[in-house]
Amino acid sequence: xxxxxxxxxxxxxxxxxxxxxxxxxxxxxxxxxxxxxxxxxxxxxxxxxxxxxxxxxxxxxxxxxxxxxxxxxxxxxxxxxxxxxxxxxxxxxxxxxxxxxxxxxxxxxxxxxxxxxxxxxxxxxxxxxxxxxxxxxxxxxxxxxxxxxxxxxxxxxxxxxxxxxxxxxxxxxxxxxxxxxxxxxxxxxxxxxxxxxxxxxxxxxxxxxxxxxxxxxxxxxxxxxxxxxxxxxxxxxxxxxxxxxxxxxxxxxxxxxxxxxxxxxxxxxxxxxxxxxxxxxxxxxxxxxxxxxxxxxxxxxxxxxxxxxxxxxxxxxxxxxxxxxxxxxxxxxxxxxxxxxxxxxxxxxxxxxxxxxxxxxxxxxxxxxxxxxxxxxxxxxxxxxxxxxxxxxxxxxxxxxxxxxxxxxxxxxxxxxxxxxxxxxxxxxxxxxxxxxxxxxxxxxxxxxxxxxxxxxxxxxxxxxxx
Amino acid sequence: xxxxxxxxxxxxxxxxxxxxxxxxxxxxxxxxxxxxxxxxxxxxxxxxxxxxxxxxxxxxxxxxxxxxxxxxxxxxxxxxxxxxxxxxxxxxxxxxxxxxxxxxxxxxxxxxxxxxxxxxxxxxxxxxxxxxxxxxxxxxxxxxxxxxxxxxxxxxxxxxxxxxxxxxxxxxxxxxxxxxxxxxxxxxxxxxxxxxxxxxxxxxxxxxxxxxxxxxxxxxxxxxxxxxxxxxxxxxxxxxxxxxxxxxxxxxxxxxxxxxxxxxxxxxxxxxxxxxxxxxxxxxxxxxxxxxxxxxxxxxxxxxxxxxxxxxxxxxxxxxxxxxxxxxxxxxxxxxxxxxxxxxxxxxxxxxxxxxxxxxxxxxxxxxxxxxxxxxxxxxxxxxxxxxxxxxxxxxxxxxxxxxxxxxxxxxxxxxxxxxxxxxxxxxxxxxxxxxxxxxxxxxxxxxxxxxxxxxxxxxxxxxxxxxxxxxxxxxxxxxxxxxxxxxxxxxxxxxxxxxxxxxxxxxxxxxxxxxxxxxxx
Numbered sequence: 001x002x003x004x005x006x007x008x009x010x011x012x013x014x015x016x017x018x019x020x021x022x023x024x025x026x027x028x029x030x031x032x033x034x035x036x037x038x039x040x041x042x043x044x045x046x047x048x049x050x051x052x053x054x055x056x057x058x059x060x061x062x063x064x065x066x067x068x069x070x071x072x073x074x075x076x077x078x079x080x081x082x083x084x085x086x087x088x089x090x091x092x093x094x095x096x097x098x099x100x101x102x103x104x105x106x107x108x109x110x111x112x113x114x115x116x117x118x119x120x121x122x123x124x125x126x127x128x129x130x131x132x133x134x135x136x137x138x139x140x141x142x143x144x145x146x147x148x149x150x151x152x153x154x155x156x157x158x159x160x161x162x163x164x165x166x167x168x169x170x171x172x173x174x175x176x177x178x179x180x181x182x183x184x185x186x187x188x189x190x191x192x193x194x195x196x197x198x199x200x201x202x203x204x205x206x207x208x209x210x211x212x213x214x215x216x217x218x219x220x221x222x223x224x225x226x227x228x229x230x231x232x233x234x235x236x237x238x239x240x241x242x243x244x245x246x247x248x249x250x251x252x253x254x255x256x257x258x259x260x261x262x263x264x265x266x267x268x269x270x271x272x273x274x275x276x277x278x279x280x281x282x283x284x285x286x287x288x289x290x291x292x293x294x295x296x297x298x299x300x301x302x303x304x305x306x307x308x309x310x311x312x313x314x315x316x317x318x319x320x321x322x323x324x325x326x327x328x329x330x331x332x333x334x335x336x337x338x339x340x341x342x343x344x345x346x347x348x349x350x351x352x353x354x355x356x357x358x359x360x361x362x363x364x365x366x367x368x369x370x371x372x373x374x375x376x377x378x379x380x381x382x383x384x385x386x387x388x389x390x391x392x393x394x395x396x397x398x399x400x401x402x403x404x405x406x407x408x409x410x411x412x413x414x415x416x417x418x419x420x421x422x423x424x425x426x427x428x429x430x431x432x433x434x435x436x437x438x439x440x441x442x443x444x445x446x447x448x449x450x451x452x453x454x455x456x457x458x459x460x461x462x463x464x465x466x467x
Numbered sequence: 468x469x470x471x472x473x474x475x476x477x478x479x480x481x482x483x484x485x486x487x488x489x490x491x492x493x494x495x496x497x498x499x500x501x502x503x504x505x506x507x508x509x510x511x512x513x514x515x516x517x518x519x520x521x522x523x524x525x526x527x528x529x530x531x532x533x534x535x536x537x538x539x540x541x542x543x544x545x546x547x548x549x550x551x552x553x554x555x556x557x558x559x560x561x562x563x564x565x566x567x568x569x570x571x572x573x574x575x576x577x578x579x580x581x582x583x584x585x586x587x588x589x590x591x592x593x594x595x596x597x598x599x600x601x602x603x604x605x606x607x608x609x610x611x612x613x614x615x616x617x618x619x620x621x622x623x624x625x626x627x628x629x630x631x632x633x634x635x636x637x638x639x640x641x642x643x644x645x646x647x648x649x650x651x652x653x654x655x656x657x658x659x660x661x662x663x664x665x666x667x668x669x670x671x672x673x674x675x676x677x678x679x680x681x682x683x684x685x686x687x688x689x690x691x692x693x694x695x696x697x698x699x700x701x702x703x704x705x706x707x708x709x710x711x712x713x714x715x716x717x718x719x720x721x722x723x724x725x726x727x728x729x730x731x732x733x734x735x736x737x738x739x740x741x742x743x744x745x746x747x748x749x750x751x752x753x754x755x756x757x758x759x760x761x762x763x764x765x766x767x768x769x770x771x772x773x774x775x776x777x778x779x780x781x782x783x784x785x786x787x788x789x790x791x792x793x794x795x796x797x798x799x800x801x802x803x804x805x806x807x808x809x810x811x812x813x814x815x816x817x818x819x820x821x822x823x824x825x826x827x828x829x830x831x832x833x834x835x836x837x838x839x840x841x842x843x844x845x846x847x848x849x850x851x852x853x854x855x856x857x858x859x860x861x862x863x864x865x866x867x868x869x870x871x872x873x874x875x876x877x878x879x880x881x882x883x884x885x886x887x888x889x890x891x892x893x894x895x896x897x898x899x900x901x902x903x904x905x906x907x908x909x910x911x912x913x914x915x916x917x918x919x920x921x922x923x924x925x926x927x928x929x930x931x932x933x934x935x936x937x938x939x940x941x942x943x944x945x946x947x948x949x950x951x952x953x954x955x956x957x958x959x960x961x962x963x964x965x966x967x968x969x970x971x972x973x974x975x976x977x978x979x980x981x982x983x984x985x986x987x988x989x
Binding site: 004005006028029030031032063108334335336337338339343345346348349353384387388391392394396397398399400421422423424425427428 | 519520521522523553598850851852853854855856859861862864865869910913914917918920922923924925926946947949950951953954
């Protein structure tokens with residue numbers, strides 16, 4: 001209905017999140033006038049500068065029309081199979097968190113039930129060794145998934161070279177007639193109903209639009225001017241400092257490395273030309289650290305202003321949730337785009353979904369810190385997940401959780417949350433039968449890495465810069 | 468697609484699994500499961516628990532021939548198919564034994580206003596285009612006075628209107644795969660059909676009337692049941708399928724009742740089977756609004772089930788009886804029979820070591836054929852959360868959360884049928900259409916009314932097509948739509964919709980009639 005449609009959109013923030021939003025809105029709504037205010041980058045806008053994404057990035061790229069092969073060949077991204085966890089929990093053997101099927105159900109019995117029983121009896125190898133992506137990651141190998149072959153049932157994510165990825169988004173946005181202008185936030189003019197009538201830039205310039213997006217980072221001056229409420233999660237998520245650095249290119253590796261520690265954790269993400277290193281901790285007083293205030297904006301969408309990325313949810317980089325949540329928010333905002341009046345019922349649905357998704361992500365990270373032995377405040381929602389899984393290996397997937405069940409289960413098992421008992425409905429599969437099936441499966445999976453090239457070699461064959 | 472490696476392993480494991488069940492491998496002491504009541508709920512629970520947990524249970528079912536069963540749940544939802552399949556029952560045998568017909572949806576007549584009719588189909592409306600739900604494309608054309616009736620884009624609706632039936636196509640991308648089906652059957656025959664299956668699975672049946680319930684002094688759990696004959700039956704887990712009496716959960720444990728009659732005031736049903744009219748059988752259940760409630764019509768192979776669900780505050784039993792006798796189209800096969808109930812549910816369906824299944828846990832009027840579905844949900848959850856060793860609070864809480872999740876959604880959906888109406892022709896309708904509704908429903912309606920948005924669910928009942936069918940069917944047409952569809956050229960869009968409608972009509976026209984599909988003479 002054109003008389004209620006939003007006609008113009010102004011986005012504060014010209015980083016990855018702002019440009020992703022610009023490209024997505026311009027692609028989905030060709031009649032919409034989209035402008036991006038390229039504010040100075042905020043070093044604390046993690047979604048704009050970290051290399052990590054999740055496997056949902058492919059869907060986002062398909063929506064906005066960003067071709068992955070082109071990105072890879074341009075050296076703007078490399079594929080990533082998963083995360084290698086070391087010393088997490090403390091003293092534990094290294095394990096891999098990868099995307100894709102682990103094992104196969106026996107009839108209606110979930111595979112992890114059978115695996116957990118065998119594991120308790122000391123008869124099962126690590127969980128990730130029952131997944132294609134797991135054996136490939138451990139062997140330093142990679143291929144793109146190939147339907148119809150044993151290399152079908154897994155997924156991968158991308159590691160992004162921020163500057164080049166941002167440039168690719170900028171070029172895409174420009175081709176979609178997004179206009180950009182440099183500027184800094186100077187203030188807002190309110191309408192009588194409380195919404196924003198105009199965005200004022202530092203030089204006095206006035207930008208009018210029907211809808212505004214604040215993608216400028218955690219300070220979120222535009223969103224905060226309307227709704228300053230913030231839900232603080234620092235009791236649950238213990239670390240609030242990030243040191244970022246770059247090292248020379250390291251050996252190409254299909255997995256990122258995560259090293260746990262009581263005082264903080266470190267990561268290494270190898271990219272073409274460099275390796276991004278990071279340390280997440282809680283030490284105050286170090287001049288160079290980026291401050292993170294874990295939590296979420298109470299109402300990410302207020303009147304005609306939507307906060308996206310770090311402006312909406314601030315989390316440390318564990319499992320790379322930052323860009324993932326930003327992309328998810330962009331797609332949700334387009335799917336639920338209200339009329340020009342931004343009726344409270346319509347934006348309430350956006351906020352309901354966004355908050356539920358963010359809280360599940362918080363719980364997912366908190367699970368890791370709990371297993372590291374840190375004294376965190378455990379949210380009730382996480383306590384329920386843990387109680388049910390520890391008792392009998394059951395997991396209930398909640399509406400709006402953007403993490404698949406397999407992602408949760410791999411983390412729970414990888415972190416050593418071993419169900420205490422087999423579920424009665426799974427107990428009918430005799431342990432010996434399950435063990436034999438598992439051995440056969442392991443033998444099949446163990447043979448797979450030999451059939452594909454090493455990660456660097458595969459990328460070279462595809463003319464993808466890897467190192 | 469799954470790798471061959473895994474397929475191979477899966478097949479092996481299933482064979483081994485089946486063998487192990489036959490062998491009855493025992494890892495820990497079997498739980499003594501006592502099922503109270505031998506109606507549909509009782510025999511469904513006995514069959515499923517004995518079949519799916521053979522190594523873990525000893526199942527006993529107590530029923531009394533003196534106590535009748537309610538047995539009005541003749542209309543089902545597509546989920547019952549999964550139940551039949553999981554148990555390994557033969558669909559043809561089941562249908563023959565229960566004189567079942569196919570069901571493609573529920574037709575509502577006169578709900579929004581007198582003269583209205585629409586089908587709530589088991590299936591989708593159209594197909595999404597560019598990841599945008601079909602509804603939005605249709606809404607845009609509808610605003611231009613084009614696109615026709617949204618029901619024309621539902622394969623199930625077109626098929627039901629022509630009284631045809633075929634099972635959905637196997638190719639998931641085919642148009643003829645965009646629907647599901649359920650059964651309409653003689654509920655008094657379903658229990659006995661399952662009984663023979665359950666007994667084959669080792670379920671022990673005891674005939675007798677329960678006179679008292681013995682509770683453990685320390686824990687408050689139910690320890691044993693005493694029968695009139697003097698027999699004492701001990702158990703570890705008691706499944707209350709005693710119907711409205713709620714013998715264990717309600718009477719013995721005193722679990723609190725949450726009353727919903729202020730939202731759903733119908734509290735009686737007058738049931739009356741009649742002879743089947745000649746001609747083709749409609750593959751649908753019909754609900755027709757009446758002055759003090761509504762009336763069901765469920766065509767089976769051999770007869771038609773009818774009943775008037777009404778509010779006793781607005782209609783006497785005698786008047787209801789006269790109304791249903793006047794309404795049926797065939798010769799009555801019995802005297803009208805009255806059933807009394809109350810909308811609501813027990814606060815917890817699982818308390819101590821008692822799990823209530825079906826009417827013993829709660830009641831929602833059969834407007835959307837949900838009774839047997841709710842039985843099924845409770846059984847599935849009980850099996851999924853079956854006690855390991857002792858009963859844990861975490862299992863019980865998870866069970867009760869799931870049951871609440873289902874009940875609340877169904878409650879809202881039922882209230883919608885009364886609320887979204889402009890009927891002004893009786894005191895009952897004036898009362899229900901103006902009553903206060905739950906906030907959760909008010910939000911759903913407003914969200915839909917503004918731009919056709921529907922809350923997403925990953926579990927349970929009533930996904931987007933159900934809300935679309937009932938809301939649009941009862942006159943709640945969204946004022947706006949997803950703005951992405953505005954970019955489409957209306958002429959091209961109109962042509963695409965026309966093509967889809969023609970394709971559905973052409974494909975449905977090739978399908979057999981309902982009687983032929985059932986193997987009955989024309």
